[in-house]
Amino acid sequence: MPELIVSPSPHIRSDVSIEKIMYSVIIALIPTVACGVYFFGTQVINIIVACILSALFTEYLALRLMGRKFVMDGSAIITGLLLALCLPPRIPLWMAALGAAFAIAFAKCVFGGLGQNIFNPALVGRVFLMVSWPVEMTTWIMPFTYDAVTTATPLGLWKMEQIATPHINLALGNVSGCIGETSAIAILIGGVFLIAKRYIDWRTPLSYIATVGILMLILRQDQDPVFHILAGGLFLGAFFMATDYVTTPITREGRIIFGIGAGVIVVAIRLIGGYPEGVAFSILLMNAFTPLIDRHVKPRVYGIKRKKIFTSPVDR
Amino acid sequence: MESVKRIVRISIPLILICIVSGATLTVSNDMTKGRIEEVEERKINGSLSIVFPGASFNKMDDYYSAMINGEEMGYAFVAEGSGYSGTIKTMVGMYQNGTISRIHVISQLETPGLGTQIAEPDFTNQFSGKRIEDIRLRRDGGLIDSITGATISSRAITEIVRTRAEEVMNETR
Amino acid sequence: MLKSRSFRAGIHPPGSKITAGKPIEKAKIPPFITVLLHQHAGAPCKPLVKRGDEVKAGQKIGDSDSFSSAPVHSSISGIVKEISTQLSPTGREVQGILIESDGRDEWVRMEKINPEKASKREIIARIREAGIVGLGGGYPTHVKLSPKKGKEIDTLILNGAECESYVTADHRVMLEHSEKVVKGMKIIMKVVEAERGFIGIEDNKRDAITRMREVVEREGDKRIEVIPLKTKYPQGEQGILVKAILNREKPSGGHLYDTGAIVQNVSTAKATYDAVYEGIPLVERVVTVTGDVKEPKNLLARIGTSFRELIGECGGYKGEVGKILKGGLMGGIAQWRDDVPVIKNTNCILVLNRGKSRTPEERACIRCGTCVEVCPIGLIPTILGKLAVEGRFEECMEYHIQDCMGCGSCTYVCPSKIPIAQLISYGKEELKKRAG
Amino acid sequence: MENLLAIAVGAIFVNNFVLFRFLGLCPFFGVSKKTSSALGMGFAVIFVMTCASAITWLIYTYLLIPFEIKFMRTVTFILVIATFVQLLEMVIRKHNPSLYKALGIYLPLITTNCAVMGVALLNVEEEYSLIGSVVNGFSAGIGFTLALLLMSGIRERLELADVPRSFEDLPIAFISAALLALAFMAFSGMRL
């Protein structure tokens, strides 16, 4: 009689693992990456590789310093990849790599590594670069013009010169912009794949995009909301960054609030803010609100009548 | 009676300290007053002489008239307005015919390294010799090249300068 | 067919009901049995026999003065060998009576009762005397059928959900003893004066739903209805079942009686039938022996038979054994040894080989929120788990730790393989200790 | 008449007192471990900043300017604020013990809170009107409370996190503040 294994129930676990989720996200990003390479040339691949390698190396180094085990769970790859996707296609490689390193070191590892960070590392990396090197971060090129001919993004054109870009170009991605935020369709394919696999919650992207559309419809009669939904990084942000588990609310109710809040901020930045685009900032700001949302927005507990959604901390 | 005594005992040192402090500060103020006024004046004069080198100035209502060899050359005035973040304050020199002589940014709070370039000669020199109606960004139909990545700051300063210049032109006409 | 009713959240573990099509087989009479004196929730029994006594099958050999307890009976005829401390499949050490079979299988029965004529009190007394406890949960049935004054019961729900993987005991009982189940149900309805009765069956047991419907129709009782339920775990949990069928909720911190409903297992109804109509006490039950055994079966086993005996009857282990569970994959209790006896609520003996028994490596929580999504109660399991680990039990209360029913859905779905349910139950235990 | 909405948005978001002007950092890091105390502190600061803005403006306009002793503003402002907070504490303690329990413990901390002094000085520097000063003071208080609340939420969550030892407590709070400030860059250049 071999010794029996005794462990508490349940004795079966689902086959979903961190790796499975992370690598699915990477697979979901393939169409977007392909579009980026197609429109902006092979330099894009160098940037992506630089970001991923730098992210992995930084994570390895930081975990070693902290005396912890490095696990190839794919999260650092996602951070690097997502960061690369929201960089301009002709950014110097060292800058991209530095952004990834900063993101992993200061937005992830100092908080204790995977699962503990407050802010989305990729977006921290982007905003860090954006604030540090504004010129390089706003030098765009037209698709297929593989040498750097600077131009403005659709949102930039709209904000500065009130020129709208045709929807079909925005949907296909035949516009200037960050590597991964050009083709709305490619992003949508990946996003729908993840939703179908149930790896991300459809509520966040839906409430986020819908808020932007509806607010634009109400606030600006002269602007069509479809343009604002398709332009810029809204799709990339909504499907791949606002759905990041670690930095967004844990409850379904909270995720809807997160989406709405981020949508409001995007609209505020685009209409009255200093930047043409506000997706990265909106998600980062809502990341900061996430602990408060998590604390006060909880699902209704079985057997307890829902009285208030928000329980003021003074009550306790 | 006791409480009155106590109040007196407590308040007298405080009052004394206040008096001494007031006296010291008045003395210091008197000592520095002249210099501070001089400093403030120099700031204005400094920028005045940048926009019209070698000229002397007469203060008018809200602008200065610039005289060279006793002859009125043009006007110098401060143009103020909100930029990308915070107020941009510029000294503008303008010839009587409505051509800009020179501008000088007195203070601004733009994004460091980006918007702050509006204060640098590479940018401000563009204004020299331009007519009022041309003080617009190229994309707005003017002759000023905006700074890459800092369109808002560039546009803000051109708007500020042009609006004020137009005002002064109307006043002096 | 009506739309299946359900509840929010929940999970879909693999069914693995490999014994669903296998008719109940009578197990061999074992050479000896161990009748534990504490097989139920409530006070333990005191032995009524002593070493060397001769006993018959169906003879009461242990009882307690306490109301919330149920007597135990010998399930074979033989001689009492010893009364000593035994390991119960629940993991506790309790007193047990070891009886060696004389091979004759002589029975004593109680007097039959006609439930039409008998009073409520008589029937409840009989249910107690027969040692009937909930064959799913192990709570003495007569206690459950005697709600405190002022609690109006209007509905009886018969639990045929059997949402656990592998377990098919109730399923087979419903197929093969349908009449007895319905008759037993009517007895219970009479006792609690219920106006309505529902039999909730998960829709992966279509044959059982059809069969039960036929029988109910034949009985011609308009009060009873068979309700198909969505196949989902933990459909068979009492509170969840009441919610799914009646859309009523057990108030937090309250009792199921507050919903006006009582839930009984289908097998309990059958046992009630046996006790009342036939005068047979609860001495045997259907046990699904399944998993990595050579030939999985539904066995009608005498209570007190050792697990090893029953596994042997199914051809023994297939491959190297890793875990033996009393119960299904989700809620089963892992056993230290394979010679523990079957007790009244042992519905399943599940053998898992080494490969399936491995506990996966625990990783950091990535806050994916899946546990929140599946929690049928609406808790935030991962935060509860973290707070419990940190020893911040007071804050656990703010997150309603007491409402957790320990279904384990959170642990099942966790991609980081954190044993969340275990952490929460640790927190609950600690809080209980503090409360005194 | 200044654009009051612009003043408010400026003080709450664009030039958030804590994250951009670095005013009130001591309570920002000191009282941000629990959301409940952060909220209490926030309310106390909002109240004091609003009142202090009004009082210092009145004193500056009707006392310091007429007597041409503008150079005395630092001395008078700090004295007035300290006295006001002291009085407020005594009044609340006497008349509303429950409010005192909720806010009173934070009041002494506010005396040397540079945010209050800072808002009084800024009102004078920016030459706001009385209403403008009050709006500025109130909004600055709101901005302070917002930052404090966000910070406390973050720190509460970090209590369950596995922060490396060297970064425990204050360093990680500073890092969080850095990232929060980075996120607040969103508002730079925002105009109404």
Added chain:
Amino acid sequence: MKLDELTKGVFKYNPIFYLMLGLCPLLAVSTRVDNALGMSLGVLFVLVGSNVIISLFRQWIPPEVRIPCFIVVIASFVTIVDLFMHGYVPELHERLGIYIPLIVVNCIILGRVEAFASKKPVSHSLLDGIGMSIGFMLGIVAIASVREVLSTGAMTIFGYAIIPIFTETPATVMLLPPGAFLTIAIIMALINYKNIRKERK
């Protein structure tokens, strides 16, 4: 013995890294080293002056009104600094802006006056003031040099280039608030790391 009063403020009880005082000016004016130097000289003057004066008159100040008295003394020194800076170093004065009058609410000063000068003799208070100011200066200059070097790619103190320009693309973020928080966080983490390693040994 007396030397302790001087050195404790510099190292053991450094007002910034150990006592966590004076954060607001520390982060606000540490964008450039010369700002930092100017600010710390102002603090030095105010702190030493207030420490000495308060220590001198400590017997005469009634405990009930000691805080107002301290505040008046401190505020007077601050105003003097403000006025003279405006007159003699106008550029620095403009860059430091409202952070000069805000020295008055710098917790280091009130803290030292209250905890030390009001109880100790003049000579001790003088040394304490100097020590604490130097401690403050060390902290703020350290942070300012990191920020200036990284954000401008060079270091210039009062017009003299200490470190020549070494990069055309410096990180502007270090000039902005996030850079300030980041710098102090890293410095503090390094100090903690050192202490932890010492503990282990």
